[in-house]
Amino acid sequence: MAKLLELTNVHSYYGHIHALKGVSLEVNEGEIVTLIGSNGAGKSTTLRTISGILHAREGTVMFNGKDITHTTPHQIVDMGVGHVPEGRGIFPKLTVQENLDMGAYTVNDSKLIKERMELVYETFPRLKERVSQYGGTLSGGEQQMLAIGRGLMLNPHILMLDEPSMGLAPVLVDLIFDTIKRLNEQGTTILLVEQNALMALSIAHRGYVLQTGSIALTDDAAKLKKNEMVQKTYLGIE
Amino acid sequence: MKQIAENPVYKFFLFPIGQIIVFSLGASLVLSLITVLLAYIFKFNVTDFDLVERTLLILPQVVINGLTIGFVYSTIALGYTMVYGVLEFINFSHSEIFMVGGIVGIQLMAYFEHIGVLSTMNEYLVIGLAIILAMAISGGLAVTVERVAYKPLRGAPRLVPLISAIGMSFFLQDFVRLILSLTTGEFNVILPKFGTFDEFWVIAIPAMANPLRIQIKSAIMVGVTIFMLVLLNFLVNGTKVGKAIRAVAQDRSSASLMGINVNQIISITFLIGGALGGAAGVLFALKATKLDPFSGFFPGLKAFTAAVLGGIGNLTGALLGGLVLGLLEAFSASYLGIFTNGAFGAEYKDIFAFAILIAVLIFRPSGLLGETVGQKA
Numbered sequence: 358m359a360k361l362l363e364l365t366n367v368h369s370y371y372g373h374i375h376a377l378k379g380v381s382l383e384v385n386e387g388e389i390v391t392l393i394g395s396n397g398a399g400k401s402t403t404l405r406t407i408s409g410i411l412h413a414r415e416g417t418v419m420f421n422g423k424d425i426t427h428t429t430p431h432q433i434v435d436m437g438v439g440h441v442p443e444g445r446g447i448f449p450k451l452t453v454q455e456n457l458d459m460g461a462y463t464v465n466d467s468k469l470i471k472e473r474m475e476l477v478y479e480t481f482p483r484l485k486e487r488v489s490q491y492g493g494t495l496s497g498g499e500q501q502m503l504a505i506g507r508g509l510m511l512n513p514h515i516l517m518l519d520e521p522s523m524g525l526a527p528v529l530v531d532l533i534f535d536t537i538k539r540l541n542e543q544g545t546t547i548l549l550v551e552q553n554a555l556m557a558l559s560i561a562h563r564g565y566v567l568q569t570g571s572i573a574l575t576d577d578a579a580k581l582k583k584n585e586m587v588q589k590t591y592l593g594i595e
Numbered sequence: 596m597k598q599i600a601e602n603p604v605y606k607f608f609l610f611p612i613g614q615i616i617v618f619s620l621g622a623s624l625v626l627s628l629i630t631v632l633l634a635y636i637f638k639f640n641v642t643d644f645d646l647v648e649r650t651l652l653i654l655p656q657v658v659i660n661g662l663t664i665g666f667v668y669s670t671i672a673l674g675y676t677m678v679y680g681v682l683e684f685i686n687f688s689h690s691e692i693f694m695v696g697g698i699v700g701i702q703l704m705a706y707f708e709h710i711g712v713l714s715t716m717n718e719y720l721v722i723g724l725a726i727i728l729a730m731a732i733s734g735g736l737a738v739t740v741e742r743v744a745y746k747p748l749r750g751a752p753r754l755v756p757l758i759s760a761i762g763m764s765f766f767l768q769d770f771v772r773l774i775l776s777l778t779t780g781e782f783n784v785i786l787p788k789f790g791t792f793d794e795f796w797v798i799a800i801p802a803m804a805n806p807l808r809i810q811i812k813s814a815i816m817v818g819v820t821i822f823m824l825v826l827l828n829f830l831v832n833g834t835k836v837g838k839a840i841r842a843v844a845q846d847r848s849s850a851s852l853m854g855i856n857v858n859q860i861i862s863i864t865f866l867i868g869g870a871l872g873g874a875a876g877v878l879f880a881l882k883a884t885k886l887d888p889f890s891g892f893f894p895g896l897k898a899f900t901a902a903v904l905g906g907i908g909n910l911t912g913a914l915l916g917g918l919v920l921g922l923l924e925a926f927s928a929s930y931l932g933i934f935t936n937g938a939f940g941a942e943y944k945d946i947f948a949f950a951i952l953i954a955v956l957i958f959r960p961s962g963l964l965g966e967t968v969g970q971k972a
Contacts, residue, residue: 410848434854446849448842459842462835463854489601511854 359386360419361515361546362407367416369399369406376402378570379416384515389537389547391557391578393591394567400550401443403567404517407548408440409433421514435463439513443520443550445504449493453484456492456503460510470510477506480536498529505536515546522553534560554591558582566591603833611828614911615821622665622919623658626926630654637934649933655800655807657929658922663813664882665921666820670875671898672905672913673827674737674868680844680908681864684753687760688740690895691767692869696733696876697886698771700725701784708787718790722815722877729873737869738862740767746858771888786884816878823874824914830867831910840864844908893945897924900952906965915963923947 362384369377377399384390392400405411407418409430418426425433434440448456457477461470478485481502487495492503501521508516518537522530530553538560541547551557558564558578566574566587574584581587588594600606634650671693678686703725707713713721744763748756775782792811799806831837842850843860851857879894880886901920905912928941955962 408852410851429856430851431854431856434852440852442849442852446846446852448845448849450845451838451841455838455841458835458838459850459853459855462839507853 360384361386361421362548363419364403364407365417365419367403367406367413367418369402369411369413371402371411376570377406377413380567380570380572381416382565382572382575384546384548387541387544387546388563389541389549389561391549391551391554391561391564392567393551393554393557393564393587394573395590396552397569398567399570400567401519402570404440404442404519404548404550407433407517408438431463434511434513437511437514439508439511439516441504441508441516441518441521443523445500447492447495447500447503447507449491451492452489453492453495453503454488456507457484457510460507463511473510473512477509480509481506497524498526501525501529501533505533509540513545515548516540517548517550519550520552521549522551522556530556554587555582607829607833608825611825612821615824615914618915618918619662619665622915622922623662626661626919626922627654627658630926630930633930633934640934640936646933650930652803652805653929655803656805657925659807659809659813660929661922661925662918663816663921664924665918666817667875667879667882667917668894668898668901668921669914669917670820670823670871670878671894672902672917673824673910674872675899675902676905676907676910676913677840677864677868679902680910681840681847681861682745682756683908684745684756685760685899685907686745686865686868687757687895687899688744688763688767689737689868689872690891690898691764691771692733692737692740692891693872693876693879693895693898694886694888694891695736695767695771696729696873697880697883697890698775698784698876698888699732699873700729700877701786701880701886703728704787704789705784708789713787713789718792719815721789722792722881726819726874726877729877730870731873733873733876734866734870736767737865737872741862741865746861768888768891775888783885783887786880792881812881816881819874819878823871827867827871827910836860836863897945897948900948903952904955904962906962909962909964912962912964919963920948920951923951 360383364380364382367377367380368375380399380403392403394400402411406413409425409428413426417424420436420438425436448459451459457474461473464470483499484502484506487499492500495503505518505521521533525533534556537547537549549557549561558581561578564576564578564581565572566581574581574586576584631647631650634647638646671689674689674692675686678684704713704721707716707721740763744759745756748759772782775784792815795808795810797806797808831840839850839855839860840863842853842855843857847857883890897920898917901916902913904919905914905916924944924947927947928944931939931943932941
């Protein structure tokens with residue numbers, strides 16, 4: 358399998374705070390890879406470093422054979438890296454449709470945009486009922502659907518999802534995870550950050566465990582699920 | 596209903612025009628009523644004529660003067676409010692961008708006069724060319740100022756770019772003065788006389804003793820600003836760039852994750868705001884007939900007040916705020932002397948504008964149409 362994304366010894370900082378202390382990971386074409394870990398372990402920071410909101414001070418980020426360590430976020434998006442941020446990042450005063458339009462900002466083919474929008478509405482019919490409603494007036498679940506739908510508008514090469522299940526009702530969590538799985542089957546590579554480690558490991562191929570800014574463990578998802586430390590710390594199994 | 600709202604003719608033409616009419620009439624009506632009420636109250640103070648009658652006599656004229664300057668304030672205020680929307684900072688050099696627009700416009704007309712073609716050219720063409728040139732230069736200047744003085748400070752604490760903006764404002768004033776002194780030997784620029792727009796349209800209204808006198812240049816000012824407001828509405832609400840501007844204003848980091856080049860959008864915002872300021876400068880120059888490098892300060896400050904009054908960051912608010920402020924100024928200029936029997940004159944008109952600013956900041960910090968804005972992370 359071809360390596361799509363590769364982080365080598367990445368160090369990231371927020372001001373003086375050393376948030377990532379030498380993270381190395383790789384995502385292969387067609388995989389679902391999950392990043393699990395507790396609060397503050399650096400999961401979101403890893404995604405932010407990949408998408409260029411934060412730049413690594415040390416180490417390299419390679420995407421599709423190109424060094425993107427110091428590339429700007431909009432260029433990285435243009436290369437096909439979709440990032441659904443933590444807390445959803447919906448534009449509260451844009452309508453649902455305008456939010457989706459923004460997801461396809463780098464796409465110039467209006468026919469393609471229309472097709473993808475139909476696909477998003479098909480996946481999340483709830484959004485279609487709310488097309489002209491402001492993003493900020495949606496419920497939490499609907500906002501999450503919008504955030505993921507917006508990610509799909511780009512039809513990215515790799516989609517990075519940050520806590521897509523956070524604060525959602527169990528029914529919605531199932532819907533979201535089903536969607537992720539289906540996307541992957543259709544060929545999108547997924548990098549998934551989750552606190553719900555059990556769910557994440559059950560759909561992922563491989564997983565990484567982050568602890569205070571560095572990778573503590575990595576293995577196939579099925580094996581990680583049986584790992585004693587993972588079970589104790591992240592799955593709540595004694 | 597939904598279909599009507601989505602209809603482009605309604606959305607980009609009827610709705611903004613309707614909004615402008617409602618705001619103009621509404622603000623005029625409210626201030627007129629207050630003034631007439633005050634006239635009844637102050638009636639005892641004036642013995643040699645009937646105060647209420649005198650008030651009503653000049654009222655339509657005052658409203659027209661107020662709206663004329665009000666639209667200019669709105670246009671400048673939009674520049675403040677757009678930049679605040681995307682960067683959450685007050686671009687204090689905007690008043691100088693406005694001044695540069697006015698001076699560029701006048702200098703172009705002076706140049707036409709110099710080469711002897713001014714009197715033979717169509718006057719509207721001259722004004723049109725002056726506005727276009729001023730928009731281009733002011734827009735370009737605003738983008739340059741952003742690149743030089745604000746962009747390097749993007750990550751700094753909020754006070755730092757503010758100080759930089761004030762510094763830029765002083766710099767531009769003196770820079771323009773230097774250039775004018777070097778090229779013309781004097782730093783007042785005077786609008787050359789040409790065309791017929793100094794004349795008045797006299798409209799007789801049967802019910803009133805005085806006919807309504809509308810100066811042609813007032814009509815030009817109002818017409819051009821309304822045209823630009825409608826255009827801006829289309830740009831912001833109907834185009835991809837406009838959507839991107841709003842997206843950047845609402846959530847900059849999310850916008851960059853959509854593939855939006857945030858720096859480019861910020862530049863475009865400065866370009867639009869600066870171009871509006873430049874056009875307003877030319878219109879203001881038509882009325883003021885004389886500008887110097889420091890004449891941007893007061894109109895700028897008032898437009899800023901207008902933006903705060905309407906709710907800073909809110910485009911509709913800037914329109915309303917500008918109209919209210921212009922009307923307030925015209926009303927106080929005209930009536931202060933009459934009501935106080937000459938104790939106070941028109942020179943005290945600015946007290947009202949800034950008293951309003953203070954009152955708004957105390958009682959409704961988010962402005963007339965603004966929502967409570969939280970601090971952005």
